[in-house]
Amino acid sequence: MRFLIFVFTIGTFILTQGQNVFTNFEDTLCLENFNDNSTKKFPQKFNSLELSIIENGNYRINRIETTGRSIVYLKENEGINSFELKTSVKFSKSPNVSTGGIIFHSQSNPNRALFFEINNERKFRVTKLFNQQSKILSGEPKFLGWVKNTSIEKSGTNTLTIRTDKGYSDFFINGNYIHTIYDIQLQEGRIGLFAGPESEIIIDDFLVKTKRKKENVLGISTDNKENKDEPNVEFQEVILIFKAKIDKQQATISKLQKEVDKYRGMLNYDTTLVSRASFLESENKVLSFKLDSTTQALNQNQNRLAYLESIKEDVEKGSNGDLVLNLTSILAELKKENKSLKKEQVAYKNKNEQLKEDNKILLREIDRLKSLIEPQN
Numbered sequence: 001m002r003f004l005i006f007v008f009t010i011g012t013f014i015l016t017q018g019q020n021v022f023t024n025f026e027d028t029l030c031l032e033n034f035n036d037n038s039t040k041k042f043p044q045k046f047n048s049l050e051l052s053i054i055e056n057g058n059y060r061i062n063r064i065e066t067t068g069r070s071i072v073y074l075k076e077n078e079g080i081n082s083f084e085l086k087t088s089v090k091f092s093k094s095p096n097v098s099t100g101g102i103i104f105h106s107q108s109n110p111n112r113a114l115f116f117e118i119n120n121e122r123k124f125r126v127t128k129l130f131n132q133q134s135k136i137l138s139g140e141p142k143f144l145g146w147v148k149n150t151s152i153e154k155s156g157t158n159t160l161t162i163r164t165d166k167g168y169s170d171f172f173i174n175g176n177y178i179h180t181i182y183d184i185q186l187q188e189g190r191i192g193l194f195a196g197p198e199s200e201i202i203i204d205d206f207l208v209k210t211k212r213k214k215e216n217v218l219g220i221s222t223d224n225k226e227n228k229d230e231p232n233v234e235f236q237e238v239i240l241i242f243k244a245k246i247d248k249q250q251a252t253i254s255k256l257q258k259e260v261d262k263y264r265g266m267l268n269y270d271t272t273l274v275s276r277a278s279f280l281e282s283e284n285k286v287l288s289f290k291l292d293s294t295t296q297a298l299n300q301n302q303n304r305l306a307y308l309e310s311i312k313e314d315v316e317k318g319s320n321g322d323l324v325l326n327l328t329s330i331l332a333e334l335k336k337e338n339k340s341l342k343k344e345q346v347a348y349k350n351k352n353e354q355l356k357e358d359n360k361i362l363l364r365e366i367d368r369l370k371s372l373i374e375p376q377n
Contacts, residue, residue, distance in 0.1 A: 020168040020180050025084035025209035030076060032206040034059045036254045041206075042072050042193075050195075061100065061193060062092075062200040071103055073192035074208070079107075081188035082165040082211055088204035090157045091120045099196030102160055104169075105189035114186055116162060116171055117196065122152040124173060126181055137181045151176040157204060277362040284355045291348040298341045305334050 032041050035057050044053050050070035051062040063070040091098045101117030111131060118124045125145035126138040136145035151173045152158055161172035167187050171179045191208065195201045312327045 018180070019163075019170045019177055020182070021163040021165045021170045023082065023163070023165045023211060025082075025163070026212040027210045028207070029080070029083065029210050030074060030206065030208040032059075033057070034203070034205070036258050041075055043075070057204075059193075059203040059206075060200065061195040061203070063195040063197055066197050069194045069196055071106075071192055071194040073103075073106070073190050074206075077191060077208075079188045079190055080208075080210060081105075083191070084161065084163045084209045085191060086159060086161045086205075086207045087193065088157050088159050089118070090202045090204070091155070092200040092202065093155075094120070094198075094200065096198050097121060098199035098201070100194060100199055100201035102162060102191070103194050104162060104164070104191045105183075105186040106192065107186065107189045112186055113189065114169070114181075114183065115194070116160065117194075118152055118158060118160070118173065119146070119196075120154060122150065122154050123148050124152065124171075124178060126171065126179060128183065128186070130185065137183075138179055147179075149173060149178055151178065277359060277366060280355050280359040280362065284352060284359060287348055287352045287355065291345065291352055294341055294345045294348060298338065298345060301334055301338045301341065305331065305338060308334065 030041060034054050042052070042054075042059060045051070046053065049063075049065045049068075051060070051064065052070065052072050053060055061070055061072060085102060085104065087102065089100060091100070097119055099117050099119040101115065103113050103115055106113035111129070113129045114137075115127045115129070116124070117127075123146040124138070125136070125147060127145060128135040128137055139145040139147040153174070159172075159174050161175075163170045163172075167182050167184045169181050169183070170177060171181075193201070193203060193206070308327060308331055312331065
């Protein structure tokens, strides 16, 4: 009896730690390889906090801010509850810890959501956001839920897979099963991608599959009697032929549109940088003028201070004490004003130097993008 109880306990433990989703997901809901942005399945944006853009056949998400996440959602979907999601993620080289991954079952954008993420230290974790409260669903709290896993490539591309159905969610990295969660509060919602603070991720592809629907392809009836009708079969064959031709034409159109959309996205990015560079140049000119005015005033006060000090020395040798006191008071005020002007000069100078550096970086970025566009012209 004890042996049976032991076997039952071990078996239960193994089953609870293994995979729980064995559903066949065969219908393709979304297949995106980011070679053509005309479909606009994911947004493209650029601001001071984040960047998301299709570039060189990849989708790049860069969280510039030191806090928060940059989240992008699949536009074609408002919420599904059973699916298989597979995507390839790579981190850009960075001295800091970079994080990113998949958001799913997201509701109220994103007051309620589940996050599956990895970092460039070969770790993964699963977290839940529910009514602004974060909960760890993997690992230990002292490690903030992060779990070391050798399946993760530190500098290469990692394929992340989620299989979710009826509250269970299985997680895979590079084809290897790593974790399972069970959650009945969040069983459907939007799906997307995200990058963590000061992190940049590059996505190569994005595939979502759902359960096969029982509807018949092309709306043709599955009734046995109707399938035996010869004209209906011929009609089906004609439709398939036309569908093959249409698919071939669509592929040709997509191929021709690819370069146009690619450089259109680059042009938008380039225009934003040009505007930013123009703003910094104008601000740089204003600060340079202020710096020159402050330097001129400082030089004038220094000359006046030297003159008054020489008068002070001459008067101190005489007998007029009141004049000495007055000159001493004037000198003290000038020294105070001179000190304030020096501080102001240093502040303007530092701000001016920083603006010059920002301006140089943006101009280099503009030149890089122009060099990419000019060969095509």
